[in-house]
Amino acid sequence: MSNATRALPLLEAGAGVSGEDVAVAACCAPLAERPLGVEESEAAARMFKALGDPVRLRLFSAVASHEGGEACVCDISDVGVSQPTVSHHLKKLREAGLLTSERRGTWVYYRVEPAVLAAMGRLLALPSAPSVPPAA
Amino acid sequence: MSNATRALPLLEAGAGVSGEDVAVAACCAPLAERPLGVEESEAAARMFKALGDPVRLRLFSAVASHEGGEACVCDISDVGVSQPTVSHHLKKLREAGLLTSERRGTWVYYRVEPAVLAAMGRLLALPSAPSVPPAA
DNA sequence: GCGCTGATTAGACGTATGTCAACATAGACG
DNA sequence: CGTCTATGTTGACATACGTCTAATCAGCGC
Numbered sequence: 001m002s003n004a005t006r007a008l009p010l011l012e013a014g015a016g017v018s019g020e021d022v023a024v025a026a027c028c029a030p031l032a033e034r035p036l037g038v039e040e041s042e043a044a045a046r047m048f049k050a051l052g053d054p055v056r057l058r059l060f061s062a063v064a065s066h067e068g069g070e071a072c073v074c075d076i077s078d079v080g081v082s083q084p085t086v087s088h089h090l091k092k093l094r095e096a097g098l099l100t101s102e103r104r105g106t107w108v109y110y111r112v113e114p115a116v117l118a119a120m121g122r123l124l125a126l127p128s129a130p131s132v133p134p135a136a
Numbered sequence: 137m138s139n140a141t142r143a144l145p146l147l148e149a150g151a152g153v154s155g156e157d158v159a160v161a162a163c164c165a166p167l168a169e170r171p172l173g174v175e176e177s178e179a180a181a182r183m184f185k186a187l188g189d190p191v192r193l194r195l196f197s198a199v200a201s202h203e204g205g206e207a208c209v210c211d212i213s214d215v216g217v218s219q220p221t222v223s224h225h226l227k228k229l230r231e232a233g234l235l236t237s238e239r240r241g242t243w244v245y246y247r248v249e250p251a252v253l254a255a256m257g258r259l260l261a262l263p264s265a266p267s268v269p270p271a272a
Numbered sequence: 273g274c275g276c277t278g279a280t281t282a283g284a285c286g287t288a289t290g291t292c293a294a295c296a297t298a299g300a301c302g
Numbered sequence: 303c304g305t306c307t308a309t310g311t312t313g314a315c316a317t318a319c320g321t322c323t324a325a326t327c328a329g330c331g332c
Contacts, residue, residue, distance in 0.1 A: 031193070032200035032248065038216075041190040041197070049188030053290075054177040057167070057184070061177070064168035073309065080174075085291055087310050106299055106308060112168065117260055124257040126250055189320080209279065221321055223280055242278060242329055274332080281326065289318070296311070302304090 030125040047120055050096030055079050056089045063099060063110045070111040166261040183256050186232030191215050192225045199235060199246045206247040 029040070036044065051057055062076035077086045090110060093099040098117070099110050165176070172180065187193050198212035213222045226246060229235040233252045238245050 031197040032253075034197075034201050036194050036197035038190070038194070041193040045188055045190040045193050048184045048193070052181055052185030052188040054174070054181040055290085057177040057181050058172050058174070061167040061170075061172035065170050077309095081290085082292055083308090084293080084310075084312095088290080091310080103298080103309090108309060114262055117168070117262060121257055121260040121262075124253055124260065126253055126257070191320085213279095217320085218322060219278085220280075220323080224320080227280080239279090239328080244279060276331080277329090279326100279328080282324085283322105284324105285320105285322085287319080287321100289316100291315085291317100293314095294312085296309100298307100298309080300305100300307080302306100 029123075030127060031123050032125075032127050044120075044123055046096055047098065047116065050093055050098055051120075053089065055081055055085070056093055059086065059089055060093055060098060060112070064112045064117075070109045072107040072109050074107060076110075165259075166263065167259050168261075168263050180256075180259055182232055183234065183252065186229055186234055187256075189225065191217055191221070192229055195222065195225055196229055196234060196248070200248045200253075206245045208243040208245050210243060212246075 029036075051060065058079050059076055062079075063071045066075065073086065073090065077083055079086065081089075090099065090101070094101055094110075096116075098113055100113060101108055101110050103109075165172075167180075187196065194215050195212055198215075199207045202211065209222065209226065213219055215222065217225075226235065226237070230237055230246075234249055235246050236249060238247070
Protein backbone atom coordinates (compact mmCIF):
# COMPACT_ATOMS: atom_id res chain seq x y z
CA MET A 1 0.00 0.00 0.00
CA SER A 2 1.30 3.40 -0.79
CA ASN A 3 0.89 6.11 1.72
CA ALA A 4 2.50 8.55 -0.63
CA THR A 5 -0.63 10.60 -0.93
CA ARG A 6 -1.59 10.61 2.70
CA ALA A 7 -1.94 13.99 4.26
CA LEU A 8 1.05 14.96 6.26
CA PRO A 9 0.12 15.16 9.89
CA LEU A 10 0.67 18.40 11.63
CA LEU A 11 3.00 16.75 13.98
CA GLU A 12 5.51 14.03 13.44
CA ALA A 13 5.42 13.15 17.10
CA GLY A 14 4.04 9.72 16.43
CA ALA A 15 7.24 7.76 16.64
CA GLY A 16 10.42 9.19 18.00
CA VAL A 17 9.50 12.81 17.90
CA SER A 18 12.59 14.87 17.55
CA GLY A 19 12.17 17.88 15.34
CA GLU A 20 9.21 20.16 15.38
CA ASP A 21 7.99 20.17 11.85
CA VAL A 22 7.55 23.40 10.02
CA ALA A 23 3.85 22.87 10.12
CA VAL A 24 3.91 22.85 13.87
CA ALA A 25 5.31 26.31 14.22
CA ALA A 26 3.14 27.47 11.38
CA CYS A 27 0.06 26.25 13.14
CA CYS A 28 0.58 27.74 16.52
CA ALA A 29 -0.23 31.35 15.95
CA PRO A 30 -3.63 32.20 17.37
CA LEU A 31 -6.29 32.72 14.74
CA ALA A 32 -7.09 36.10 16.19
CA GLU A 33 -3.53 37.33 16.16
CA ARG A 34 -3.01 37.76 12.45
CA PRO A 35 -4.69 36.56 9.27
CA LEU A 36 -3.88 32.95 8.56
CA GLY A 37 -1.82 32.23 5.47
CA VAL A 38 -2.88 29.79 2.81
CA GLU A 39 -0.64 26.93 3.89
CA GLU A 40 -1.35 27.50 7.54
CA SER A 41 -5.06 27.46 6.89
CA GLU A 42 -4.83 24.19 5.00
CA ALA A 43 -2.82 22.55 7.72
CA ALA A 44 -5.07 23.79 10.49
CA ALA A 45 -8.22 22.96 8.55
CA ARG A 46 -7.10 19.34 8.35
CA MET A 47 -7.02 19.19 12.13
CA PHE A 48 -10.36 20.86 12.64
CA LYS A 49 -11.97 18.79 9.93
CA ALA A 50 -10.77 15.65 11.66
CA LEU A 51 -12.76 16.71 14.72
CA GLY A 52 -15.66 17.95 12.65
CA ASP A 53 -17.58 14.72 12.86
CA PRO A 54 -19.60 13.65 15.91
CA VAL A 55 -18.46 10.07 15.78
CA ARG A 56 -14.81 11.01 15.45
CA LEU A 57 -15.19 13.50 18.24
CA ARG A 58 -16.61 10.85 20.52
CA LEU A 59 -13.91 8.38 19.59
CA PHE A 60 -11.25 10.96 20.19
CA SER A 61 -12.79 11.97 23.49
CA ALA A 62 -13.06 8.35 24.52
CA VAL A 63 -9.38 7.80 23.89
CA ALA A 64 -8.32 11.07 25.43
CA SER A 65 -10.30 10.51 28.59
CA HIS A 66 -9.53 6.84 28.93
CA GLU A 67 -7.56 5.62 31.86
CA GLY A 68 -3.87 5.55 31.14
CA GLY A 69 -4.23 7.90 28.19
CA GLU A 70 -4.78 5.05 25.79
CA ALA A 71 -7.67 2.83 24.80
CA CYS A 72 -8.18 -0.39 22.95
CA VAL A 73 -10.54 -0.20 20.00
CA CYS A 74 -12.77 -2.66 21.76
CA ASP A 75 -13.16 -0.17 24.61
CA ILE A 76 -14.41 2.70 22.50
CA SER A 77 -16.22 1.10 19.58
CA ASP A 78 -19.64 1.61 21.11
CA VAL A 79 -20.50 4.82 19.31
CA GLY A 80 -23.48 3.69 17.30
CA VAL A 81 -21.85 2.86 14.01
CA SER A 82 -20.51 -0.36 12.58
CA GLN A 83 -17.06 -1.60 13.42
CA PRO A 84 -15.57 -0.86 10.00
CA THR A 85 -16.82 2.68 10.31
CA VAL A 86 -15.10 2.99 13.66
CA SER A 87 -11.90 1.76 12.10
CA HIS A 88 -12.33 4.22 9.27
CA HIS A 89 -12.73 7.16 11.64
CA LEU A 90 -9.81 6.10 13.77
CA LYS A 91 -7.72 6.03 10.63
CA LYS A 92 -8.81 9.54 9.81
CA LEU A 93 -7.83 10.73 13.25
CA ARG A 94 -4.50 8.98 12.89
CA GLU A 95 -3.86 10.57 9.50
CA ALA A 96 -4.66 13.95 10.95
CA GLY A 97 -1.97 13.38 13.54
CA LEU A 98 -4.36 13.45 16.47
CA LEU A 99 -4.01 9.83 17.43
CA THR A 100 -1.33 7.18 17.29
CA SER A 101 -1.95 3.46 17.25
CA GLU A 102 0.00 0.49 18.41
CA ARG A 103 -0.76 -3.20 18.21
CA ARG A 104 -0.03 -5.22 21.30
CA GLY A 105 -0.97 -8.82 20.81
CA THR A 106 -4.57 -9.18 19.89
CA TRP A 107 -5.65 -5.63 20.49
CA VAL A 108 -4.78 -2.28 18.99
CA TYR A 109 -4.37 0.64 21.34
CA TYR A 110 -4.91 4.27 20.43
CA ARG A 111 -3.35 7.21 22.18
CA VAL A 112 -3.81 10.94 21.82
CA GLU A 113 -1.08 13.21 20.55
CA PRO A 114 -0.92 15.95 23.21
CA ALA A 115 1.22 18.31 21.16
CA VAL A 116 -1.32 18.49 18.36
CA LEU A 117 -4.12 19.02 20.81
CA ALA A 118 -2.17 21.83 22.39
CA ALA A 119 -1.46 23.36 19.00
CA MET A 120 -5.16 23.46 18.23
CA GLY A 121 -5.83 25.02 21.59
CA ARG A 122 -3.33 27.75 20.87
CA LEU A 123 -4.99 28.43 17.55
CA LEU A 124 -8.21 29.22 19.35
CA ALA A 125 -6.62 31.27 22.06
CA LEU A 126 -8.15 34.67 22.49
CA PRO A 127 -5.69 37.51 22.76
CA SER A 128 -6.23 38.84 26.23
CA ALA A 129 -4.21 41.86 25.24
CA PRO A 130 -4.70 41.69 21.51
CA SER A 131 -2.10 43.80 19.80
CA VAL A 132 -2.77 46.99 21.63
CA PRO A 133 0.03 48.31 23.74
CA PRO A 134 -2.68 49.75 25.93
CA ALA A 135 -1.65 52.65 28.07
CA ALA A 136 2.02 52.97 27.51
CA MET B 137 -9.26 47.38 21.34
CA SER B 138 -10.07 45.46 24.37
CA ASN B 139 -12.83 43.05 23.75
CA ALA B 140 -13.36 42.84 27.45
CA THR B 141 -15.72 45.72 26.97
CA ARG B 142 -17.85 43.54 24.79
CA ALA B 143 -18.45 40.75 27.26
CA LEU B 144 -21.64 39.54 25.77
CA PRO B 145 -24.14 37.66 27.91
CA LEU B 146 -23.66 34.24 26.53
CA LEU B 147 -24.69 33.87 22.98
CA GLU B 148 -27.41 35.40 20.93
CA ALA B 149 -26.92 33.70 17.60
CA GLY B 150 -27.56 36.47 15.18
CA ALA B 151 -28.21 33.83 12.55
CA GLY B 152 -31.81 33.49 13.56
CA VAL B 153 -32.02 30.07 15.16
CA SER B 154 -31.06 30.77 18.70
CA GLY B 155 -31.61 27.60 20.65
CA GLU B 156 -28.99 25.45 19.00
CA ASP B 157 -26.17 27.88 19.17
CA VAL B 158 -26.59 28.40 22.86
CA ALA B 159 -26.11 24.70 23.34
CA VAL B 160 -22.94 25.04 21.37
CA ALA B 161 -21.50 27.55 23.76
CA ALA B 162 -22.62 25.48 26.72
CA CYS B 163 -20.55 22.59 25.48
CA CYS B 164 -17.40 23.30 27.45
CA ALA B 165 -16.18 20.11 29.07
CA PRO B 166 -12.67 19.27 27.88
CA LEU B 167 -12.54 16.37 25.44
CA ALA B 168 -9.94 14.64 27.55
CA GLU B 169 -11.88 14.91 30.78
CA ARG B 170 -14.63 12.44 30.07
CA PRO B 171 -16.14 10.78 27.03
CA LEU B 172 -18.29 13.15 25.07
CA GLY B 173 -21.99 12.44 24.94
CA VAL B 174 -23.94 12.17 21.74
CA GLU B 175 -25.50 15.61 21.89
CA GLU B 176 -22.31 17.24 23.04
CA SER B 177 -20.40 15.64 20.21
CA GLU B 178 -22.89 16.88 17.66
CA ALA B 179 -22.77 20.39 18.98
CA ALA B 180 -19.01 20.46 19.16
CA ALA B 181 -18.62 18.83 15.76
CA ARG B 182 -20.63 21.65 14.23
CA MET B 183 -18.10 24.12 15.51
CA PHE B 184 -15.06 22.17 14.44
CA LYS B 185 -16.56 21.45 11.06
CA ALA B 186 -17.14 25.13 10.55
CA LEU B 187 -13.41 25.66 10.93
CA GLY B 188 -12.56 22.56 8.93
CA ASP B 189 -12.25 24.41 5.66
CA PRO B 190 -9.18 26.42 4.69
CA VAL B 191 -11.18 29.27 3.20
CA ARG B 192 -13.44 29.55 6.22
CA LEU B 193 -10.47 29.39 8.50
CA ARG B 194 -8.85 32.26 6.68
CA LEU B 195 -12.03 34.28 6.68
CA PHE B 196 -12.49 33.67 10.35
CA SER B 197 -8.90 34.55 11.11
CA ALA B 198 -9.20 37.67 9.01
CA VAL B 199 -12.20 38.83 10.99
CA ALA B 200 -10.74 37.81 14.32
CA SER B 201 -7.48 39.59 13.71
CA HIS B 202 -8.95 42.63 12.07
CA GLU B 203 -8.60 45.98 13.68
CA GLY B 204 -11.53 46.75 15.90
CA GLY B 205 -12.54 43.12 16.12
CA GLU B 206 -14.76 43.42 13.11
CA ALA B 207 -14.32 43.44 9.38
CA CYS B 208 -16.34 44.40 6.36
CA VAL B 209 -16.81 41.66 3.81
CA CYS B 210 -14.97 43.81 1.35
CA ASP B 211 -11.93 43.77 3.61
CA ILE B 212 -11.60 40.00 3.78
CA SER B 213 -12.97 38.72 0.49
CA ASP B 214 -9.54 38.26 -1.02
CA VAL B 215 -9.16 34.59 -0.26
CA GLY B 216 -9.00 33.20 -3.76
CA VAL B 217 -12.62 32.27 -4.29
CA SER B 218 -15.52 34.15 -5.83
CA GLN B 219 -17.40 36.64 -3.78
CA PRO B 220 -20.60 34.55 -3.53
CA THR B 221 -18.47 31.73 -2.19
CA VAL B 222 -17.10 34.07 0.42
CA SER B 223 -20.63 34.99 1.38
CA HIS B 224 -21.54 31.31 1.55
CA HIS B 225 -18.69 30.55 3.92
CA LEU B 226 -19.43 33.54 6.08
CA LYS B 227 -22.98 32.30 6.36
CA LYS B 228 -21.71 28.91 7.48
CA LEU B 229 -19.57 30.53 10.14
CA ARG B 230 -22.54 32.59 11.24
CA GLU B 231 -24.77 29.53 11.43
CA ALA B 232 -22.14 27.78 13.52
CA GLY B 233 -22.29 30.68 15.94
CA LEU B 234 -18.71 31.72 15.39
CA LEU B 235 -19.48 35.02 13.71
CA THR B 236 -22.15 37.63 13.88
CA SER B 237 -23.00 40.06 11.11
CA GLU B 238 -24.42 43.52 11.03
CA ARG B 239 -25.27 45.74 8.11
CA ARG B 240 -24.27 49.36 8.44
CA GLY B 241 -25.20 51.31 5.37
CA THR B 242 -23.65 49.86 2.28
CA TRP B 243 -21.38 47.39 3.96
CA VAL B 244 -21.86 44.33 6.15
CA TYR B 245 -19.54 43.88 9.09
CA TYR B 246 -18.62 40.58 10.65
CA ARG B 247 -17.47 40.06 14.20
CA VAL B 248 -16.19 37.02 16.07
CA GLU B 249 -18.14 35.49 18.93
CA PRO B 250 -15.58 35.28 21.74
CA ALA B 251 -17.66 32.95 23.89
CA VAL B 252 -17.80 30.27 21.23
CA LEU B 253 -14.11 30.58 20.53
CA ALA B 254 -13.40 30.19 24.22
CA ALA B 255 -15.68 27.19 24.42
CA MET B 256 -13.76 25.47 21.66
CA GLY B 257 -10.51 26.27 23.39
CA ARG B 258 -11.79 24.69 26.59
CA LEU B 259 -12.78 21.59 24.66
CA LEU B 260 -9.19 21.12 23.62
CA ALA B 261 -7.73 21.79 27.02
CA LEU B 262 -5.44 19.11 28.29
CA PRO B 263 -6.05 17.79 31.78
CA SER B 264 -3.36 18.89 34.16
CA ALA B 265 -3.05 15.41 35.63
CA PRO B 266 -4.01 12.94 32.91
CA SER B 267 -3.66 9.55 34.59
CA VAL B 268 -3.63 10.79 38.15
CA PRO B 269 -7.20 11.55 39.14
CA PRO B 270 -6.90 13.70 42.25
CA ALA B 271 -10.22 12.98 43.84
CA ALA B 272 -11.40 10.06 41.76
C1' DG C 273 -36.84 56.63 -10.78
C1' DC C 274 -32.36 54.75 -12.61
C1' DG C 275 -28.13 53.00 -12.35
C1' DC C 276 -24.13 51.66 -9.55
C1' DT C 277 -21.70 48.99 -6.08
C1' DG C 278 -21.82 45.64 -2.29
C1' DA C 279 -23.76 41.41 -0.56
C1' DT C 280 -26.81 37.45 -0.42
C1' DT C 281 -29.56 33.82 -2.63
C1' DA C 282 -30.73 30.15 -6.11
C1' DG C 283 -29.51 26.57 -8.97
C1' DA C 284 -26.19 23.44 -10.94
C1' DC C 285 -22.24 20.49 -10.95
C1' DG C 286 -18.29 17.77 -9.59
C1' DT C 287 -16.05 15.88 -5.66
C1' DA C 288 -15.53 14.48 -0.95
C1' DT C 289 -17.53 12.21 3.02
C1' DG C 290 -19.89 8.87 6.10
C1' DT C 291 -21.85 4.60 6.12
C1' DC C 292 -22.41 -0.27 5.49
C1' DA C 293 -21.80 -5.26 3.99
C1' DA C 294 -18.37 -8.31 2.50
C1' DC C 295 -13.88 -9.69 2.55
C1' DA C 296 -9.06 -9.80 4.21
C1' DT C 297 -5.47 -9.82 7.74
C1' DA C 298 -3.32 -10.57 12.52
C1' DG C 299 -2.75 -12.92 16.46
C1' DA C 300 -4.38 -16.47 20.10
C1' DC C 301 -5.62 -21.03 21.26
C1' DG C 302 -6.75 -25.70 20.89
C1' DC D 303 -3.67 -26.78 10.94
C1' DG D 304 -8.16 -24.87 11.88
C1' DT D 305 -10.84 -21.72 13.96
C1' DC D 306 -12.21 -18.00 16.63
C1' DT D 307 -11.88 -13.12 17.93
C1' DA D 308 -10.20 -8.47 16.93
C1' DT D 309 -9.09 -4.79 13.32
C1' DG D 310 -8.40 -3.15 9.00
C1' DT D 311 -9.48 -2.77 3.91
C1' DT D 312 -12.46 -2.69 -0.30
C1' DG D 313 -16.20 -1.39 -2.98
C1' DA D 314 -20.56 0.64 -3.38
C1' DC D 315 -23.94 3.93 -2.21
C1' DA D 316 -26.47 8.21 -0.75
C1' DT D 317 -25.65 12.48 1.00
C1' DA D 318 -23.13 16.65 2.09
C1' DC D 319 -19.88 20.04 0.63
C1' DG D 320 -17.34 23.65 -2.03
C1' DT D 321 -17.50 26.10 -5.99
C1' DC D 322 -19.19 28.64 -9.79
C1' DT D 323 -22.52 31.62 -12.75
C1' DA D 324 -26.73 34.05 -12.89
C1' DA D 325 -30.16 36.32 -10.62
C1' DT D 326 -31.89 39.04 -6.61
C1' DC D 327 -31.83 42.18 -2.66
C1' DA D 328 -30.00 46.51 -0.18
C1' DG D 329 -28.22 51.16 0.11
C1' DC D 330 -26.27 55.30 -2.16
C1' DG D 331 -25.83 58.94 -5.62
C1' DC D 332 -27.33 60.96 -9.95
